[in-house]
Amino acid sequence: MTRGALFDPLFGGDRVAARLDDTAWVAALVAVEVALARAAAAHGVIPAAHAEAIAAVELDLDPAALGRAAVEGGNPVIPLVRALRAAVGPEVAPSVHPGATSQDVLDTAAMLLTGWAGEILLDDLRGAADAAAGLAAAHRDTPTTARTLGQQALPTTFGLVAAGWCAGLDRARTGLASVLRGLPVQLGGPAGTLDGLPLPVAADLAAGLGLADPGVPWHTERTRVGELAGALGVAAGACAKPATDVVLLAGTELGEVSEAAPGDSSSMPHKRNPIAAVTARAAARRAPGLVAVLLAAMDGEHQRAAGAWHSEWETLADLLRATGGAAARLRVSLEGLAVHPDRMVAGPPDVGRAPELVDRILGGRPPS
Template sequence: MKPHTSSLFDGVLARGEVAAAVGDDAWLTAMLQVEAALAQVQAFSGLIPQADADAIAGCARPEHFDPADLGARAAASGNPVVPLVETLRALAGPAGPSVHLGATSQDILDTAGMLVASQALRPLLADLAACAELAARLAREHRDTRMIGRTLLRQAVPTTFGLKAAGWLSGLDAARWRLEQVRRERLAVQFGGAAGTLAPFGDDGPDVVEGLATLLGLTEPVLPWHTERTRVADLAGALGAAAGIVAKVARDLTLMAQDEVDEASDSSPGGSSAMPHKRNPVAAVCALGSAGSAPGLVASLLAAMAHEHERAAGAWHAEWRPLRELLVCTGSAAAWLRAALERLLVHPDVMRANLSRSTRSDESPDAAGVLVDRALQAHAKGP
């Protein structure tokens, strides 16, 4: 597999820690972790000698493998697990026949994908949580800061900036809690063998799956999910929703930062190669740019759900790149939004001036404060 993107664009479109968490090295480490865990579980069940499992664990180290070499050799079989297993068996010597026993390539790569996603969600969730806290602070501080509300991009009736921030908070919390639920409940071991029957293990099959889930810290599924891809769809949907709410907040920030509006600004604005006077809200702009790729990637993963029978001919392969890119773009968007909210300068005086130009400026947003309080209470309570 190639890196997730060209380094030329990483400063803008791969901000934060998620990109490294889904890189080639992370995938390689995860695949080797699955192979080593499988050997340990099988040794515990008496299916292979413990000495073989220990030898496999000693050889299943990333420094013994080259991701670029595995990627090139993957063309012969259609996936990188086959050359990885070939190399691991050669390294294991006499323990080689115990490597990958009873497994199929999809077992290893799918389970590795769940491990990679689980690790990548850690910094992503941390950034979303930080964004929510920053929105909560804005809601508290500006609970009663009146401003003009806008519908269809036109002046409507008065609202408060606190209520606008509370709306951001509510969406960020919902997206974060959904992602946490997916990470906790839907990232599962995939292990079924050649056709999802666990046939090589007889009655020990379910015990092997349970042991793998325990060792790897993933959920134990009721059945193998070789071609039942709702877990991938749940992850994609939750990531897409997170990217969507990040984009909503970032869009509001860019609109509020327009010179003609000037109700908020970036304390570390970006410049222009052609116009030295420009002070661009670059963090919000980059959050929008990162989030903009998410809908198409979600659609690609949903379209790939039509896996044939017990092994897909191409649909499985079609998931690999979109899943990685979706994690990267959503993680980058969340990291950029965190920066945008940390650097946000709010201009209540301009909000008042803009409100005064409205024919509805005397109206009071009666329930705004109560709604802000409700959002803050829900945030404090959690899911």
């Protein structure tokens, strides 16, 4: 996936990306090491003074240098631990990274980052759903034509169309929020046996980081990552649906809606493109392939995956960025969407129970 200052704002990923960049990764890795030291000290694994010395150290880590140093061992935790030990000095150095393996730190850091990015993602999903709900309420009785298989079908209301968008976004947001609340800490030691660590250390590590305690290590039991991938993929799909409808309804032949800040054309000045919806669709289109990579990585060998685990790191960050971008751009589209009833069906057609269904959907919305 293309990332950076040129394309992230265009596809709505800039706010999420700020919590997923290399600096954020390093900060999350260090946060895990500090929390691990404190949890270990609480159970006498290392001296409490050593834990505080580790927490107090100020590392000036260059992500590029850390990345180059990670090549030999296959992950950035190895050179990070080396740098931490050098920074705290020989007396405290043996207390750095107590009882853990690189995967413990990297998996836990990935969950931290997911939580940080997830806050923004949930906010934009809520914003998009609220905008859809506002459209549904305002146009509860506005008649329009339902279309099935691309053809005009029966009368409905634009309010029911927008309420359908809202229902999908709310459902996706609720499902994703549930997964995010359960983001787990990882602590299993070199072979997933917690060798040398009291069992409560994992719970204290989780509490220190605001993550869930899964009760057991999950080094090669990746259903948690699969559930997260699925929830993110569903959220992206929930964003793609209204974005697609907006693109179609804004077409010249229909002109039933228009965006507040339509995009210009470099060669056709008469065009007013629904560019927020277009870019929401573009971001959402990336999600299914990224979900597939994470699901394919669930077949980790024995007690440490050889390549499958490594494939998750950037893929998860890219999926968060894609889904976050879809939600952000859809929010912009729906919050500024203008509806043109005069371009919809003329006269007072029988819209059936559409207004009643709007009330039912809006009345059953989940809380923030």
